Amino acid sequence: MFMNRKTSRRHFVKQLGLAGAALALPAASYSRVLGANEKLRVASVGTGGKGWSDLLGVAASPAVEVVALCNIDSSADHLGRAAERYPSALTYADYRKMLDKSDDIDGVIVSTPDFMHAPISLSAMALGKHIFCQKPLTHTVKEARQMQLAAQKQKLVTQMCNQIQSHSAYRTAVALVHAGQIGKVLEVHSWQGGQPSWPRNIDRPAGSDPVPTTVAWDLWQGVAPRRPYKTGIYHPFNWRGWQDYGTGQLGDFGCHILDPVFKSLELTAPLELVAEAPPLKPETWTDKATVSYVFPGTERTAGDTIRVTWYDAAGVQPPAEALSSLPKSAELPKAGSILIGEKGSLIIPHVAMPKLYLKGEETEAKYDTVAGVDHYVQWADACRGEDKTTSTFDYSVPLTETVLLGTVAIRFPGQTLKWDAAKMTIPGFSQAEPFLSKEYPKGWM
Template sequence: MSRPVSRRRFLQSATLSAAASATLPARSWARVLGANDRLRVASIGTGGKGWSDLNDTAASPKVQIVALCDIDESKAHLGQAAEKWPDARTYTDWRKLLNDHKSFDAVIVSTPDHMHAPISLPAMQLGKHVQCQKPLTHTVFEARQMRLAAKKYNVVTQMGNQIQSHEAYRTAVKLVHDGVIGKVKEVHSWQSGAMGWILVDDRPAGMEPVPAHVHWDEWLGVAPTRPWLPKIYHSFNWRAWQDFSNGQLGDFGCHILDPVFMALKLTAPTSVRAEATPMNKEIWYRKSKVRWTFPGTEHTADKTVRVTWYDGANHMPTNADLGLDSKVALPGSGSIVLGQKGSLIIPHVAMPQLVGEAFQDFKIPVVPARNHYTSWAHACLGEDHATSNFDYSGPLTETVLLGTIACRLAETDLAWDAANLKLTGHAKAQDLLKKPYRSGWEPAWI
């Protein structure tokens, strides 16, 4: 375990670092990497998805895992990572890890949604390359900050929507780019699975002692303080709670809408409207339908194009809604892109399917997969490129999170001015682009 750092010492160090980074470019804080160097990686969040992110990145022989951080010291979290990489320094507080910033070059951030930006932003300000799980952030404003920080500090970034690099999604994108289905008229996307992480309808009363291996205050981070209860929050069911996540749309939107964004070359919507089951101030909705309108692109049939999202148990468009023959089988989650010459089904995750008589004998050319994890690591070394960098994944995340705002303000037409970060149509809309932060945990904005 790393040497204990008092709160006073941490704040003094953070202040000095912030002052220095205001006068020095990020590269002056970062190690200059040569062709024979290994990328020194620190992983923040080593359990659950963090475990696979860590292992898949470490699969490159050009990566050296030098630091591990998790608020849970049990075997399933920090414990197993420390066993696999015994030479790596271990931490339970990411702020202490960043105090040792000269010892690593890049960070993997695999925490609950609410901590993505608060960790990633200061890391980028220190000149560190960042791989961050999806959705990129918890708020629209945070997503914009992440995009601006990556550009300002000239670091290599990647969002963890790894299916983008799968042959299935890459093949679907190329089919649209090649004009196989003609110009696109509209898109429907869905995730019709049950939200199994919603265990209660409101915050339960009471509290229980925090287990010795869990650092609960560090898990809460920027979120308001609340008592510990087992199973309800850590380590998986936090997705149900508005303070920590973006619900089903936040969980799957950056995956399922990703090939749609890439195929149509979408940027920012101009409007959004949603229908959703009622919500209190704690738990996310159980079913929604969100419709965005985007400016048309070279791949769309008209000057605008609509993308509609559905989620909730068994909630998805019907064949009749889509004008499809009843024999066409739709996946439980995925998208259908309706084109002038036919339609393209993009399952989540399986090879795309063409719908239409003209495609009976069409053989789909498969686009080879990329390695989403090692390509980021190698890009940090100047040897590859990251396809879901924050310049791309930032606007994708903004779109997804605008959908969650629309769900909070259901049955309201909202207009989005991306250039000026303005959301209008409801008195509360603009305020929902941001959120308050716990005192002493405010993010380091650029």
């Protein structure tokens, strides 16, 4: 059956209650095959904040033409400076309107707050657009799985923007583990000891403030429940601390800090996890949490399973007993991971070159470094068939699901959650399952 663009997008988005099932995608929505001399025509949604550097990063490729810019805020820091930089690009406040006229768009950069990544990306994928999407890929676990299914079904080029994966530091760390420098890995500890500036552990402020004339507050709220506008509380940046919009400190940093752990150990879905955290306020995330995951062992790990423990709190570090394999001189970064192996330990700071300690040695071992690559241009090149991305949705969805499962566990401190990744269920504790997905408001999409 023929479907027009608007109908096909809506039809696709309606599949959103069916996580885990194959998505029924409309025909005639596959991506265009680009000729050798053709430019990749790119749209950017969320052109302020990190979106500004995402846009500049992708457009650094001479083979990219920026054809559309979308932002719910028309002020200089958000839509304004992007429109000035790319004056021939069409501008929009509403990404749905942009996609309804998207015949000349090949790929979409999605740099909005976390809770809008999935509706925007899924809508664009339904129309056959390649996707470069910020981390964490989605707000809920089931949205993440749908992103993977959609990308597979549509055969799209995808990249999550956990760009440090492409830096020399993380690439070198992965290569050291793969070269067997620390032997098979016994356990991993990852932490973020930095203090976020965004709101945590607070209640919703009373009242409302006038919405700036440049801001379309209803469009910003998108698929989230409606609430009054408050200056400086949600838009921009501070949405991170609110459960309706962001994913807390684990969601903000997990897809970066756990990335070299995932890549080097070739982890997939956890078998179970348990969190320690103070009780959540009704609407915000906590200011500290520990999440302990058990994954199936891999070729890179010593046992049948491997434990990976995440810690976040101001100044937090892994417990002393976890560090007993390190020489006394070893200094830990504020954020990063330590992989403890049978032949040595590897500290992977976030973001700096790794430190390798071979068993019994008091000083750092020397190693060869691996050069970095350009995470942004790699996607543009891959869309044109000239490279491959490394944070494809086949890779970044299991990583995102792991991170987001941690945010579910934080709601149930002390409760071990088993995870059935194939069925997307939490056997024996179904009370947690409603937090794996969310309803989009009726009629909004």
